[in-house]
Amino acid sequence: xxxxxxxxxxxxxxxxxxxxxxxxxxxxxxxxxxxxxxxxxxxxxxxxxxxxxxxxxxxxxxxxxxxxxxxxxxxxxxxxxxxxxxxxxxxxxxxxxxxxxxxxxxxxxxxxxxxxxxxxxxxxxxxxxxxxxxxxxxxxxxxxxxxxxxxxxxxxxxxxxxxxxxxxxxxxxxxxxxxxxxxxxxxxxxxxxxxxxxxxxxxxxxxxxxxxxxxxxxxxxxxxxxxxxxxxxxxxxxxxxxxxxxxxxxxxxxxxxxxxxxxxxxx
Numbered sequence: 001x002x003x004x005x006x007x008x009x010x011x012x013x014x015x016x017x018x019x020x021x022x023x024x025x026x027x028x029x030x031x032x033x034x035x036x037x038x039x040x041x042x043x044x045x046x047x048x049x050x051x052x053x054x055x056x057x058x059x060x061x062x063x064x065x066x067x068x069x070x071x072x073x074x075x076x077x078x079x080x081x082x083x084x085x086x087x088x089x090x091x092x093x094x095x096x097x098x099x100x101x102x103x104x105x106x107x108x109x110x111x112x113x114x115x116x117x118x119x120x121x122x123x124x125x126x127x128x129x130x131x132x133x134x135x136x137x138x139x140x141x142x143x144x145x146x147x148x149x150x151x152x153x154x155x156x157x158x159x160x161x162x163x164x165x166x167x168x169x170x171x172x173x174x175x176x177x178x179x180x181x182x183x184x185x186x187x188x189x190x191x192x193x194x195x196x197x198x199x200x201x202x203x204x205x206x207x208x209x210x211x212x213x214x215x216x217x218x219x220x221x222x223x224x225x226x227x228x229x230x231x232x233x234x235x236x237x238x239x240x241x242x243x244x245x246x247x248x249x250x251x252x253x254x255x256x257x258x259x260x261x262x263x264x265x266x267x
Contacts, residue, residue: 036190051066054078055164057161092105093106237250
């Protein structure tokens with residue numbers, strides 16, 4: 001009888017371990033959304049910069065990947081390319097728990113790959129009575145202000161996640177398209193895979209897990225970024241003939257950067 005009880009307890013323990021492992025495996029799988037990002041501020045002859053970006057999310061967390069090295073036809077192409085690398089090349093990206101406005105991110109500077117933590121200000125969205133269809137989903141219009149720019153976005157309530165491209169979030173549905181009021185920055189959804197079967201690049205997960213405790217405040221990253229912009233501007237002005245810069249008046253430092261102003265500047 002005691003043997004039977006011990007065996008039942010042992011089987012029960014094994015079953016719990018198996019279920020836990022199964023749950024862990026499932027929770028590490030993601031839905032994938034492929035966005036095409038267009039930046040109209042840095043191109044020449046009216047030619048915009050186009051990049052492929054990817055939102056990976058499940059019921060617990062989300063990652064937004066912004067590779068800049070090349071174009072990718074799909075998330076699978078990106079996964080394959082980065083999985084083959086012998087040493088990890090950090091991808092500019094953002095991580096957060098679901099429904100959380102605190103994000104961790106990998107930034108990009110000239111001689112540094114900073115890892116930061118950013119407490120995002122909540123966007124006060126105004127939802128409009130305007131609709132259109134995007135990839136078979138009924139999308140609704142909303143407008144909101146985020147760090148110096150007004151965005152017009154289209155979100156799908158059928159996909160009940162308060163996420164979207166980049167740092168745009170907080171609506172009752174996934175944001176499928178977004179564009180700032182000046183037409184400088186635009187996101188268009190290309191594909192949506194809601195199969196919850198996509199795997200995240202293991203080296204990215206490892207990188208985030210090992211750096212979260214050493215993340216610098218986002219304001220510190222922005223300060224370093226601004227310093228680089230000032231140096232670049234000084235070099236540009238120095239390249240003009242000594243007789244003068246031809247009346248050239250430089251734009252405000254972050255005029256053509258996606259985040260123009262910050263909430264802490266008002267403090």
